[in-house]
Each structure stands twice: as structure tokens, then as C-alpha cells.
Amino acid sequence: MIKVLFDEFHGELSCSQLHEDNTPKEAWTILCSQVVKELFGDDAISFKKELLTRQVLNEYQLLILAAPKSPRLSPEEVKAIVSFVKQGKSLLIASDQESLVINEGDSINAVLESFGLRFEELLNYPPEQVFNLLPHYLSSEVSQLKIKEPVYIKTLPNSPYPNVDIIATLPDTGKTLLAAIEIPSENQSGRVVFLGNYLIFSNKYIDATNNRKLASNILNWLAYKNLLDCCDARILPTVVYRQSAEFSIAIANPKSQRLENITCTLESDTNVLIQEPIKKIRFLPGKGKTQLRWTVIPQQLGQQTLRLTIDIPESDNSEINKTSSLFFAPVAQFQCVPDAEFDLVFLNFQGNAQEIVETGVTFEVQAIARWKNHAKAVPIKMQLECPLTHIKVEQISPERWYLTVLDPGDWLITLYINDINQKITRMVHAYPSAKKQIEKIQRDVVTPLAAEIHYQVSQIRQEFDSEEIRQIPFELLTPEEQVNRLYNYTTKEQLLEALQAARSENKRFSPLVEKLLQFIAPTYSPIHGCCIPYDPKLAAHLLKEHPFFEQQLAYNFQSIEGDERYGQTWLEGNIAALLLHEKYGHGFFYKYTKVGQQLAILYRHRLLRKVDREGLKSPYLQLFLEDEYRSAIETLHHSSIILNEGFATWMELTILRRLKGSVSQTVYRRKDFLFSYDESLTFLQKSSEYFQRFEPFYASKYQEGYEYLEEIQSILGTECGSKCVVQAVIKAADVDFGIIENSGRVEFLLSPGKIKEGLLNEDDDNNVTSPTERLKSIWKLLRKHADEIRAEQQRLQCHRHCLHPDCPVNLGIKRYLEW
Structure with missing residues (x-):
């Protein structure tokens, strides 16, 4: 008797809970209580809430993993599962969107990758029906499936098992929903079925369309109860009107005993002429395989469908009576075209x-x-x-x-x-194409604005007039160009796929828009400079079904095509704001502050952003796999966000007011957008050790730092305030964490524990190393000693020249904070 193990240890919905009032509709209780027991008996299935060790798995022949979530499968469990299959046993593994997101560490995919596959997130609008099924024992009498929020199965290059049977694909995209594979072993092959939608067998969906039949077929096949296998159905996708074509299909006997007198009947629903529609196989030896061929001649133009029935005569063998017939409708489809x-x-x-x-x-x-x-x-x-x-x-x-x-x-x-x-x-x-529009905007808008803005900011500090700042690129790019420039590996592939989906998608699907807005936005890169996505046409297309995202789409893609509110004046104001924010705000921070320079080193070596980790190589790969280093770098990054973004916002809103004409009015809408539409710190706080220790005042990453700097400017007056704000930023970020470059490699002169200790210190203003907390200390100091500092500024005539070493702000910080 076959024994089935249903794992419940990894957060799958319980299938042993049979109380109707308490059982969620997503559970597989009907599958387990009815389908499994009908096929294998009342005592066939067991439910376990313990680690999947080799010892646990030894007593079972079939393992079911229904969208495992948490805790993640351990490496030892993954090895045990793979070994289980290689011993000639069977595995059904199903996933869904939620399971894939929760398993971000890819423990579920660690199992699949052992067989050359992966579950991947579907970025297109999720379909609800599947009609595309290929001939296989699993698809017998299955022509339609009801699904919800699927993921898809991706075949990896250089797979150790290239002969994967793809059985069902998703409409529109053609991506794989259902696949099966046999793993050779000494006695019998191990069998695995991969399913990209575990809800298909849930209580809610199992009786929809042909879902229950598919479940029965899968379980029979995994239990080696099928007497026939068929695959590799072939016919040309197009056949010329009234010309012959060949349809072929492979039929195999998976058992060791031979089969006799198999009847195969090919039919058509459109009067296709089939030569010798009924074919008989006198006998098929154990483990044998044969190829059947028919000649078909279409008699009318258009879509043509073929059906196939495979029968074995009745026998005293009850197993044959129960499982001998296979029926595929359709078994193949083709288009009849004129010559x-x-x-x-x-x-x-x-x-x-x-x-x-x-x-x-x-x-x-x-x-x-x-x-x-x-x-x-x-x-x-x-x-x-x-x-x-x-x-x-x-x-x-x-x-x-x-x-x-x-x-x-x-x-x-x-x-x-x-x-x-x-x-x-x-x-x-x-x-004009998008590229022509970008060239025109760079020439007619960016160049004159950049000259005016450079003049204004260079009045604050001489560093803004340096060649290092001047040489920072400011480029408008198509979204695809920005993705190719800023991202690598899987992230780039997924974003390009998301852009392709977005350009063709005509239904509301907020996750797709949210993903684009998260990654495709005006960005300062320490490697590439200011990368500004420009695609008003895409913004207008997405706005049709997603009006809630209007502001984000307009600001991320620099306009909305066809909307007069986002015309030339709006565009010029936005370009001016981004020049100030990205080039002179973030550019100055990464070029001229000590913390910014160290973060730039980490960025260049792919150690700062999560999206760069996939490309890490030795020695950084091993270093970054260590939680201690990863956590220290993340804490350093988070500790600088409020200062970095606050300074960029201060640069933007301060200088915008000084520009000529209608561009100066941009300050009001930009301030509202930055403070009202950004909630990044709310989400970051959930997972950030730094922001859990130092709770931000606002959801927006732009507001708190801006308000500190704005008040410093106000305290120290119109003549010196702007210069003092820049000096306060330099001093707040004047911390050496021992991150240097040596011979093209990053070196850490401090231990990760030492880095974190200072960053998370909240008790001693004199020893704090968090740039944001240092800014707060400077702000408090300047408020308290404002009169003293203003008097010293007047004596030194700071409004004429910024004296860095003897700056009253520097001296006050040194005297009272001992920095």
C-alpha cells in the first residue's frame, strides 16, 4: 500500500483540520479526505508537523508540499527531499504568489533547482482559466482548469534533467504552470510534479472545471498506477488547405509487464480527413515505447482540433479496468491556411x-x-x-x-x-520619437536650467563649483535604458519583463505598477550619476487603469502624455527640482562627506543595495553571507537616509525659490509630493534594526532631515544660514567607519560589531556615529547657542567668505560636542 505524507510543518494550510466551520477555503481537506482516500485507502495519508528528515521520509512513497511558507526549508531538509526522489519515490510540490514572496530566501526554489527548475513571480495580470494542456497522462480528460494568482515554472539553463514534460501553460504569456519529470534510479524512476498554483486543489476550486480530475491523474501518476504514458504530440502549427500533414504521438508502457491490443482513435471536430483514424498496437513490451503516425488533410480554412482516445480491452485485472483509457480533447490543434x-x-x-x-x-x-x-x-x-x-x-x-x-x-x-x-x-x-524628445529636452530645457542652477548653488559654497560636481552626469533615459544602466542579473531581467508587460497590459494590476514605481524613478548613482527616467507615454498608458498612482507616475516618468497639467512649465520645474535634488544634493553628499564617500565605495562594489547582491563574487560573496557584515552595512545605510535625503530636499526647495519665472513656483507642489506621497520609512521600519531603535518622526524619508536643516538656516540668518547648513551636513557625516578601497577592493578597518555599536548608540551625544543622530545633536546645539554663534559670525564676516577651520559652527561643535 502506498503511504502519502502531507507536510504541515512549514506553514502550509492544514489538511488534517476537518471541522467545516474552521477550515479555510484554501485548504486541501477535500483532496486529502476524498480524492487521496478514494485512490489509496483510508489509512494512506499522514500529516506531520516536524522537520523533513531522511528518517521521517523513509516510511513514505509520496510527499506533498503545498506552498510551504515559514519556517523555510532548511538545507538539510532540501537534501533529504532530493534524496527521497532519487530513491525512486514521488514528490508533489505546489507554490503560489504568497509562498514565493515569503520564501524570499528561496528555500522552496532550492528544491526545484536540484531538478533544473525555479518558481518565478508572474508579473502579468494573473489569468483565472487555463486551456493550454499538452498530451500526457496528467492531462487525460482535462481540457480546462480554474486557477488563482499563479506563479510560473522556469527551466534553468544547463539543467541536469533537460527532459522536463511541460503539461500546462498560462494563456497570453505561454509560461509553464504544470510540469513533470522522472529522475532515473536503480529500481524505478523518481517522479516529481511541479504546480504553480496550489489553490487549484483547494476546497474552493477542486470541483471547478477539471481540477478534481487533474488531482486524481497527478496522484495516480505519482503512485505509478498509470499503465500508459503519452507525450511528444506533434503536428505543424499551420497546414495548407487540402494538403496532407502528419500528426504523431509517442505512447509508452511504464510497467515491466507487456500490454496487448491497444486501440488508438483519432477524430476531428471540423471534418478533417484522417487516413486510417483507428490504429491498433498488438503489443507493447514492458518499458517499451512506440510512435504512432496519422496523415490528416484539412477540408476548410481556420482553426482545427484533433481528439485522441486510447483504450486497452477489458481485463480481469481491476487495475487495468480502472486506469486503461486515456482521452485528450484536444490532443493537437493547428491552423489551416491558404497556399x-x-x-x-x-x-x-x-x-x-x-x-x-x-x-x-x-x-x-x-x-x-x-x-x-x-x-x-x-x-x-x-x-x-x-x-x-x-x-x-x-x-x-x-x-x-x-x-x-x-x-x-x-x-x-x-x-x-x-x-x-x-x-x-x-x-x-x-x-518625434522618445529619443528625439529626450534629445530636445536635454538641449532646450536641461542645459539652460543647469547653467542657472549651477550659478545659484555656487554662491553657497565653493565646492559646488568644483570640477567633481560639474562632471556629474544628468541624463534623461528611457525606462529600459535606466534599468540596463542601474541593475544587473535577475533584477534587470525582471524589470525589463515588467516594462514589457506594462506596455501591453490593459487591465488593472496594481502590483505591476508598484514594482515599476519602486525601481524606476529618478536616481543618483555613485557610478553613473543622475539617471532620470522619461516616458510620458507609458505613464499615460498606466494611468488609464491606475488613476490612484497619477502623481507618482507623473513624477517618476517626468510627465503624462496628453494631460495639459503636465505640460512644458511643469516639466521645466520638475527638471530643475531633480537637478538640485540629485546632482547637487546627493552628488555633494557622496562626493564631499566622509560617510557619503564610504557609502559610495560600498555601492561601487555592489555591497550597498540588495538588488546587487546576486552579482557578488569572492571575496565579497562570503563576507556578505555573514549576517554580521550584512547587518552592519545595512545599519550604516539606514542611519544616513534622513540626513542624505533631507539635505537633497533642502537643496531642492531652497534653491527653487531663487530661480526665475514660473520654475520657482515648483517648490510648493514638489514639497507636497515629497512629504505626502512617500511612505518609505513606514515600510522600512518594519525590518530595519536602526529605525526600530531610532523611530522616525515621519513616514516620508525627506521631511525630518529637511526640517532640521531648514531651522538651522533660519536660526543663523539669511546671509550665513545656507553656508552653515552645508557645514552642518559635513560635520554630521564626518565619521570614519574604516571603509576604504585598496587595489580595487574594499577593506573594512573596523569590525562589523564596532560599526553597529556606534551607529546604534543613543545615550552619549559625544560618541554617537549615526549621521542622522549627529545632525540632531548639531541642531540642538545651534538652537541653544544661536546668539553666541551669530555674534562670532558677524565678527569674522562669515557672509563674505566661509572659513572652514575657524567656522563658528565648527568651533561650537568642537567645544560642546567634542567632535
Whole structure:
């Protein structure tokens, strides 16, 4: 008798809880209490809430892991599970969105990677139905599945087991939802089924569509109760009208005893002519495999579907009676097309082909059919579709149209050939393109603003007029360019995929927008300088279904196409704000403060951001795997956020007021946006040891530091206040944590424990090393001794020249704080 173990130790929903009132709809109680017991008997299944050790697994033949969450699978458990399969036993492992997020450490994927696969987050709008199933024992009598919030299965390159059977794929994306694999072993192969949606077998969904049948098939297959396997169904995706094509499928006997008189019947729902539709296999030896082939000839244009029934005659063997028939509907699909090639061409009025057009200039679109092999031309119904809000269309014949593009950009033109459900798409490129717009903005907006702003900030301190600050790049980029520049490895791949999904997505799906806004935003990089994403068109597209994100979309992508509120004046103000915030705020912090310089070293060596950790190499990989170093670097980073962002905000809002014309009015909306729409510290506090020790006053990372600096400026007056703010920032960040570069490598001169000890010290102002806490101490000091410092400034005439060593602010800090 087969024994099934259902793991409940790792946060899976309980399947042993059978009290109807208390059992959540997501649990698998129906599967376990009905389906498993019907197949294997009342005593077949066990529920365990203990570590999955080799000793625990030894007494079972089938292990079920239903979306394990917490605690994560330990490395020892992963090894035990993989060994369990390699001993010729079976595993069903299912996941979902929540399980994948909670298992950020990838313990569940550690199991899959042993078999050359991974569960990945689906960034497109999650489908609710699956119709794409390929022939396999698991898909017999299964033509439709009901799902919710799936993840997908990714095949890794250089997989040790390349022969993975893909059984079900998600609509639209074609990504794998269900897969199976056999792992060779001495006696019998180990079997694994991977499922990207554990809710499919939950109490709520198990009786929807064919979900229960799929569950039964999976359990039978994992228990080696199937007498037949079939796979590798093949037919050309397109077949020419009234021409023959071959359909083939492999049928295998997984058992050691031979099978006899197998009948295979191929049918069609569209009058496809099938030569010898019924084929018989006289016998199939144990572990044997055969390939069946049929010749099919379609008799009408359009989509064609084939069905296959496989039967073994009745026998006294009850197992055969129960499991011998397989039915696939469809077993294969193909498109019947005419013997012609279709194309879509754009012509100017000189008759020359073109792909790039100017807005407002009419051009001709022609649908061309090229008939082959002396085929007789038949009337074909065609329809041209394009975005009518941006393109004017006039049909002049069944195969010809005049088009006029009204707005610049890239627009998709689609020709639908209705009789064969075929479409041809062409992109028309209308100037000015995004790159041209960016070039124009850099020339007409950024350059003159940068000159005016540089003059204003250089009046504060001579460092702002240094070559080091001047050379910081400030570039507008397409979102894809920014992603390629700032991110690496999996993060880059996921973000590019997210952008692709965002450009095509026409349904509301907030997680996709939130992911884009989190990673694609104006950014200062110590390596690349100021990287500003520009894509008003994408912002407008996302705004249609996500109006709640209007402000974030406008500020992250620099405008919203077609909205007059975000026109030229708005754009100029935003560019001015970002020049001040990113180049002169963050740029100064990373170039001229001691803490900023050390953080820049960590950034350049991929030790600062979580998204860079995947690319770490020796010696940093081992160093960063140690919690002590990782925690110290994270604490240092968090301790500088309020100072760094507060100073950048102060630079922005202070200098904006001094600029000419309407740009100066930008200060009010920018202040509201920075303080009202950012809640990053609220989320960071949940996981940050530093912010749990030093609780921030506001949810926004911009506000607290700005208010300290703004009051310092106010205390010390209009003539000296700005200079003193910069000096206060320099002194607040004047801490040496012993982070240096030597021969192209990072060296830590202090232990991680020593770094953290100073950063988390809150009892002694004189010994505190947190830049933000040092800023608070300076702010308190200047408030208390304002009269004394102002008098000294007047005596030294600080408004004429900033005396760094003899600065009254420096001397006050040295006298009272001993820094």
C-alpha cells in the first residue's frame, strides 16, 4: 500500500483540520479526505508537523508540499527531499504568489533547482482559466482548469534533467504552470510534479472545471498506477488547405509487464480527413515505447482540433479496468491556411516602402497576398485595426487604406485575416520619437536650467563649483535604458519583463505598477550619476487603469502624455527640482562627506543595495553571507537616509525659490509630493534594526532631515544660514567607519560589531556615529547657542567668505560636542 505524507510543518494550510466551520477555503481537506482516500485507502495519508528528515521520509512513497511558507526549508531538509526522489519515490510540490514572496530566501526554489527548475513571480495580470494542456497522462480528460494568482515554472539553463514534460501553460504569456519529470534510479524512476498554483486543489476550486480530475491523474501518476504514458504530440502549427500533414504521438508502457491490443482513435471536430483514424498496437513490451503516425488533410480554412482516445480491452485485472483509457480533447490543434503568404506594407505617395513617418503626413497601407504553387486565389476577408485616437484611417479598397498618424510615437497596425484567424502586425514609427524628445529636452530645457542652477548653488559654497560636481552626469533615459544602466542579473531581467508587460497590459494590476514605481524613478548613482527616467507615454498608458498612482507616475516618468497639467512649465520645474535634488544634493553628499564617500565605495562594489547582491563574487560573496557584515552595512545605510535625503530636499526647495519665472513656483507642489506621497520609512521600519531603535518622526524619508536643516538656516540668518547648513551636513557625516578601497577592493578597518555599536548608540551625544543622530545633536546645539554663534559670525564676516577651520559652527561643535 502506498503511504502519502502531507507536510504541515512549514506553514502550509492544514489538511488534517476537518471541522467545516474552521477550515479555510484554501485548504486541501477535500483532496486529502476524498480524492487521496478514494485512490489509496483510508489509512494512506499522514500529516506531520516536524522537520523533513531522511528518517521521517523513509516510511513514505509520496510527499506533498503545498506552498510551504515559514519556517523555510532548511538545507538539510532540501537534501533529504532530493534524496527521497532519487530513491525512486514521488514528490508533489505546489507554490503560489504568497509562498514565493515569503520564501524570499528561496528555500522552496532550492528544491526545484536540484531538478533544473525555479518558481518565478508572474508579473502579468494573473489569468483565472487555463486551456493550454499538452498530451500526457496528467492531462487525460482535462481540457480546462480554474486557477488563482499563479506563479510560473522556469527551466534553468544547463539543467541536469533537460527532459522536463511541460503539461500546462498560462494563456497570453505561454509560461509553464504544470510540469513533470522522472529522475532515473536503480529500481524505478523518481517522479516529481511541479504546480504553480496550489489553490487549484483547494476546497474552493477542486470541483471547478477539471481540477478534481487533474488531482486524481497527478496522484495516480505519482503512485505509478498509470499503465500508459503519452507525450511528444506533434503536428505543424499551420497546414495548407487540402494538403496532407502528419500528426504523431509517442505512447509508452511504464510497467515491466507487456500490454496487448491497444486501440488508438483519432477524430476531428471540423471534418478533417484522417487516413486510417483507428490504429491498433498488438503489443507493447514492458518499458517499451512506440510512435504512432496519422496523415490528416484539412477540408476548410481556420482553426482545427484533433481528439485522441486510447483504450486497452477489458481485463480481469481491476487495475487495468480502472486506469486503461486515456482521452485528450484536444490532443493537437493547428491552423489551416491558404497556399499564400500575406504581408502588410507602408508606402509613401512615391510608392516607396517606409517604416518611419512624420505626424500629419498621409501614407498608404497595402495588404498583399502572394499565391504559391499555382494555387487559385480565393476571396479573403481582411480588417485593419489601429489606435483610432492617434491615427486617422480611410479605406479605399478591400486591401488598401490611407493612414495619417496624428501623434508622435510608435503605433501598432494590425491586419486581421478573418477566415484563418491570422494577424499580421507592423509598427509605424512616427517622429518625434522618445529619443528625439529626450534629445530636445536635454538641449532646450536641461542645459539652460543647469547653467542657472549651477550659478545659484555656487554662491553657497565653493565646492559646488568644483570640477567633481560639474562632471556629474544628468541624463534623461528611457525606462529600459535606466534599468540596463542601474541593475544587473535577475533584477534587470525582471524589470525589463515588467516594462514589457506594462506596455501591453490593459487591465488593472496594481502590483505591476508598484514594482515599476519602486525601481524606476529618478536616481543618483555613485557610478553613473543622475539617471532620470522619461516616458510620458507609458505613464499615460498606466494611468488609464491606475488613476490612484497619477502623481507618482507623473513624477517618476517626468510627465503624462496628453494631460495639459503636465505640460512644458511643469516639466521645466520638475527638471530643475531633480537637478538640485540629485546632482547637487546627493552628488555633494557622496562626493564631499566622509560617510557619503564610504557609502559610495560600498555601492561601487555592489555591497550597498540588495538588488546587487546576486552579482557578488569572492571575496565579497562570503563576507556578505555573514549576517554580521550584512547587518552592519545595512545599519550604516539606514542611519544616513534622513540626513542624505533631507539635505537633497533642502537643496531642492531652497534653491527653487531663487530661480526665475514660473520654475520657482515648483517648490510648493514638489514639497507636497515629497512629504505626502512617500511612505518609505513606514515600510522600512518594519525590518530595519536602526529605525526600530531610532523611530522616525515621519513616514516620508525627506521631511525630518529637511526640517532640521531648514531651522538651522533660519536660526543663523539669511546671509550665513545656507553656508552653515552645508557645514552642518559635513560635520554630521564626518565619521570614519574604516571603509576604504585598496587595489580595487574594499577593506573594512573596523569590525562589523564596532560599526553597529556606534551607529546604534543613543545615550552619549559625544560618541554617537549615526549621521542622522549627529545632525540632531548639531541642531540642538545651534538652537541653544544661536546668539553666541551669530555674534562670532558677524565678527569674522562669515557672509563674505566661509572659513572652514575657524567656522563658528565648527568651533561650537568642537567645544560642546567634542567632535
